[in-house]
Amino acid sequence: MYNVLLVDDEPMIREGLRTLIDWGELGYQVADTAGNGREALEKQERLNPDLMIVDIRMPGMDGLTLIGHLREKNEHLHILILSGYADFDYAKKAIQYQIDGYLLKPVDEDELTGYLDRLKKVLDAEAAANRRHSAMSEWNRERLIQTCLEGAYPEDAADSLEEAARESGLVWPSYELLLVRLHAEQDLDSGVFAYMKRRFVTSFEEAGRGVVFYAEPYIGLLLREPLQSEYQSARVYRDIANIAAERELRFTVVSGGAEERLTDLVRAHATAVRLMNLRFFYEEGRIIGEQTEPIDHKLADEADEHDPFDPDSIAEKLYLTLDIGNMEAAKQLAAVAGEAMLRANFSEQEIKTGMVQLITGAIGKLTLHRQELQERRHELSGGIIGLYKPHTYQSLIESVQALLVRAMEGLDAGGTDRQIMKMIDLIQRNYQQPLKLEMLADVLGYNSAYLGKLFKTTTGEYFNSYLDKVRIEKAKSFLDQGMKVYQVAEKVGYTNVDYFHSKFRKYVGESPSAYKKK
Known part of the structure; x- marks a missing residue:
């Protein structure tokens, strides 16, 4: 829809024009109306309409004066003039302001519709040209940035790059390069990647904060102002997080640091890529920069x-x-x-x-x-x-x-009793392992002395005694099967055969060899 601003000092004419035709069916919408020239100037500044229909005779600032001011601001704005028969010669003076047409009062519906049909074709052609120009400008700007990031230009091309930067609106006091890596469970769909770039453009580029560009496999952000404080960094990170949250994506964002010249971005790019390759070792929730300390460095001190x-x-x-x-x-x-x-x-x-x-x-x-x-x-x-x-x-x-x-x-x-029963079951199944009360207390989340008392209260045995008795009973079974004493000792969890002998004699009353001979 193309926006229209109606300007006439008579309320009935303004309302009549609004309701005379079905604007939407013709591809337009009446964005607002104005009752005089000064109000029209203010609303044009705020609404930026595609078409204005202006009464030639108004008190204060007349139509011609208004059109003169409008042309100073926007030479491409489309304007139709409203005039009475008596003003027609006066209206011809407006030709110097590139008027699109004249409508005589009372306005004829067919005449207005004819003008709007013709103007829509012109507006459509202009919109298409603007899109092509914008796309070409964006492509040229991205090529320029990528050329600077890669340093892929001869030394004598610096002046040409500076000129290209001026033409692309990229001559700033400083530049800070950010690279954003989006993470997904599966490979990131190209459509999602393109959508995310558009959202970055809305949040950063259209807000005048910098330029967004492709830097496969990253989205690049070239910020106009360096991130000189934690507050600035946190704000940028939060804005990126909000965009990523729309598609439930995790992400990593790194900064290559600030540079004063566009041609020095090759250095910032190298820094950013190096940090991105090390992203595994950095905490999430912040922009990673040269001064950010990796997790492993923090732990190395301990x-x-x-x-x-x-x-x-x-x-x-x-x-x-x-x-x-x-x-x-x-x-x-x-x-x-x-x-x-x-x-x-x-x-x-x-x-x-x-x-x-x-x-x-x-x-x-x-x-x-x-x-x-x-x-x-x-x-x-x-x-x-x-x-x-x-x-x-x-x-x-x-x-x-x-x-x-x-x-x-x-x-x-389960509860405490259930935990002790689990310990008993665990001993029965893992008696051959180097089980310690301290280890079990650790995994259960108890103090070892307290757990030992609970175990004694429930089983009537101290933990080590209970473990020894289970092992010896298992050892007797293996000896009955004809296994050698040293094999049995190792199989039930005793690495020292002599120690196994002493434990066996303590609980059985004779040595393993004597028991085996029975």
Whole structure:
């Protein structure tokens, strides 16, 4: 629809023109009316109509004076003049202002419709030309920016680039380059990418904040003003987040820093790409810049305060945590494992592989005696493979924790008595493992002394005594099957044969060899 502003000092004529024809059917809409020349100037400035129909005779500022002012501001504005028979000669003077036509009062419907039909064809042609010009200007501007980012020009072409920058409206006091990477569960559809770029144009380019351009596989933002404060950075990040939220996309945004010349953007681009390639190691929720500290650097300072990364110990704890059903402890262990790998200076791929191995081992071991998990093996396997997809450490940990929660669905943790019974069941099935009360207390979220008292109250035995008795009973069974003493010792969890001998004699009253001879 093309917007029309009606200007006449007589209210009846203004209202008559508004209702005389079906403007919408002709491709127009009456945006507003004005009762005098000064009001018309103010509304033209605000509404920017495509067509104005102006009365030639008005008190104060007459039609010709108004048209003169309008032409000073906009030489392309289309204008139709309203005049009475007595004013016709006077109206001819308006020819110097490139008037599109004259309408005599009272206005004839067919005459007005004829003018509007012809003008619509002109307006359509102008709109098409403007779109072509805009598209060509945008294409030329993007080519210029990409040329500067890549540094793909001879040294003697700097002056030509500066001239092209002036023609493209890109001569600014400074430039700050941002690259935005959009992340989706599947490959990002080209239509979604184009939509997101248009939204960036609306938020940044049309608001006069900078220029938006393609920088595959990123969307580039060239800001007019450098981000000199946390407030400025947070505002830009929030605006990008709001756009990404429309399509439920995660994203990473990096800054290559500020430069004073367009031709120096090659340096900013190199910095931005380097930071983008390291995005896995940065916290989400902010623009990543040269001064942003990576997560692994923060944790490296704490390395001396923590035990070295022990994947076997963490894997065993995670398995026990899952088996007992302590969801919060399992999620915490995932975070602990990730931080341990960061402190050990693991690469992104090494961390993802480490997490996959950890979760595969724990869930695989749990699946051996959990029928309900065996039925969901395919579903959980897909989730494990998906752990290679997250683009940041934070999203990886969230994905691991979500997968653990899914694995534990339907595995009831129960109350205190239920927890002790789970411990007993766990001992019966894992007696050969290096089980410690402290480890179980850790995965259950209890103080070890308190858990030991609960266990003694429920079973009548201390934890270590109970574990020893289970192991010895299992050892007797293996000896009855004809296994050698050293084999039995290892099979029931004793790495030292002499220690096994002493425990066996304590609870059976004779040595394993003597028992075997019976």
